[in-house]
Each structure stands twice: as structure tokens, then as C-alpha cells.
Amino acid sequence: MISPVRKTGDFLTFGSPLIEEAEIQEVVACLRSGWVGTGSRVAQFEEDFAKLKGMDSAVAVNSCTAALHLSLLASGIGPGDEVITTPMTFCATVNAILHAGATPVLADVDQRTMNIDPVEIERRITKRTKAILPVHFAGRPCDMDAILDIARVHSLKVIEDCAHAIETEYKGRKAGTFGDFACFSFYSTKNIVTGEGGMILAKRAEDINRVKVLGLHGMSKDAWKRYGDEGFEHYQVVECGFKYNMMDLQAALGVHQLRRVDAYWDNRESVWKRYMHGLKGLPIELPSAIEAHTRHGYHLFTILVSEEEAGISRDEFLNRMTYHGIGVGVHYLSLPEHPYYQQALGWRSDDCPKAMAIGRQTVSLPISAKLTERDVEDVIRAVHGALGYE
């Protein structure tokens, strides 16, 4: 048995975030202030985020899943409506469509970019189609020109799932500024973290107001104004909303993390480049070249392990990486492979053959801002070791 690259107790956790002193102090200050719920720190985080994206406003919520749910509802989507999305995403994307009462319809991905294929979107449009929900997979932008064209011709809403794509750009425009709505995640493994958290962008002021009301019980005034010092404010319940607001405790992390969004992106870009160089020539498939006029978000570095080429199965590769002390991920098993969707929606594994093939071969290597030079070298050595190379 060859010896592991990293010993027990030195396991490299997949997606571990970089938490620095400024946010630790801010969380402590937030606790000491006695105001831990939705307040001025959330307002600051929303303002900073909107500014980063060049938008007038943004709405912070407690997850990207909540952001997707609210965006769908505010788009007027409900029972009887169909929403076209990708099979190569986290289950939350499709669950949010189901929670809105609508029917998710999958359009297969482009093999190379792993993003939703506009040709496949067009094939699935029916009288009931109301929206397209593209996911900028791994941080690589979708073909937004084609998607916006289709949306215009068929009068469809566009809701961008930007969970991987805070930094992503397409032809000089930032991801999240294309759609009617865009949803971001600050979950613990994402590029910027608040523990749990999400953000909504919307083009129209009325949409911003609607998601704000829907995200806080359907109340007409937000709670921090209610308890503020600007005079007593009555609230009225104007619809049956949800409890999706972000806390100041979370925003205390977010405001500082957001200031380092580009520095962290630089870190991940250098990890990406070192992997591309250090893994060259191995019998695995590396991420395809980054398209001209785009900025990749470098959220995931995914390789494909095909048993024919590599001589070992993907799952054996995952086991060997774990043995070497390297945490790995799978993003994602194609959604129609999951039993719930097969039972509830009649989906079959091979509904989207390209996503199925990717999902059965894909492995995500660690690519967080926290990785040291040594961590990156260890990952490269472990991949060599797992494949039987020195």
C-alpha cells in the first residue's frame, strides 16, 4: 500500500472557507450591540453588494434557495407553469421551482461548457413555459446572448442562478445583471460566505419591493424599521409571505468577505492555473478553455474520470483521494438520477444524456481561497497517486 499524501489529522476539507479577523471582530461587535436580527449590517451588505454589481438595490435573504423561491413567486410563476432549467445543478434549483407550484423542465447541457444548451431550451418550450432558469455552472457564464434572445422571442422571464458566479462576467457584463432576477449564495462552501445566506438582484423596483415583502411574512414594513428610532411604524400583512430574512450576524461576515471578493478570486485563479499545469498529460479530462470575453468565477474545478481512460472508476478515484487526505466533491449527479424526481415527475436517468455522462465521471478538486501552496501541491500529488502515476 502506498503511503497517503496527507496523514490522518491533516485532512484537507473540501470547500473550507477563509474566515479572517475583521469578520470575527464584526460578529463579536454585532453580538455586543444586542442587535443580532435584520438591521443596519444587513442594509450595509445589501448596499455594498448592489454597488459591486452596478445595480440600484439588492435584497439579502437567508439562502440562495429562498432567493430562487421568492424570485419565481415574484415572477408570477405558479401551478400550471413550466420553468426550463439545467440538470447540472444543485437540487435546490429544481426544488424551488416545485415549491413555487410550477413544473421544472430540464434542457440538457453543452458537453464542453457543462452549461444549459440554448438549442435544448428551444426544443422544450411549450405554451406553458414561463421562465428560463440558467445556472452559471462552476462560475462559467451561460450563453446569455442566446438565452436572452429566446426569452425575448417567447416573452419568458429569466432568473439567473448565480450561486457559483459572484465574480462571473460575460462580454463585459456581470452575471446577475442579465435576468429579471438573479440569486446568489453565501453558503459555507461558496466564494463569499455568511454561514448560510443569499442575495437577490432584480431589474425593476417593483420586483425588489415584492421580494422584500414576500421574504418577511408578507408584512408591508421591515422589522428593523419597526423597531428603529424613526418613530413608531405600524405594519400590515398584505400577503402570506415567508420567513427568509438575513440576520445582522450573517451580514457581519458578509460585509468583510465582500471586500475581498477580488483578492479571493485571484487566489482561486492561481489554484486553477496550477491545477491546469500540474495535471496536464494525465488520463483525465480537465476543464475546457475559458471562453473569450468572459470571466470565469473559478468556483469549482471539475475533472472527468472515465474508467476507460483512467483505468479506475470515478468512485474508486474518489476513495483514493480520500485515502490521500484530500476532500473531494461531486457537482453534480444529474438531477434525473435522483429517486425523488423519478417518482414524482417521471424523470429517467437518461433524459439528459450529456449531463448523465458528466455526473457519473465528474470530481471536484478543492479550490478555495484558503488553500496554501502546499495544499495545492498535495492535491496534484494525490491525483497522480490515485491514478497510479508518480
Ligand SMILES: *Cc1c(COP(=O)(O)O)cnc(C)c1O
Ligand atoms: C449552493 C447552491 C444553491 C443553494 O444555495 P443555498 O444558499 O445553500 O440555498 C443553489 N444553486 C446552486 C447552483 C448552488 O450551488
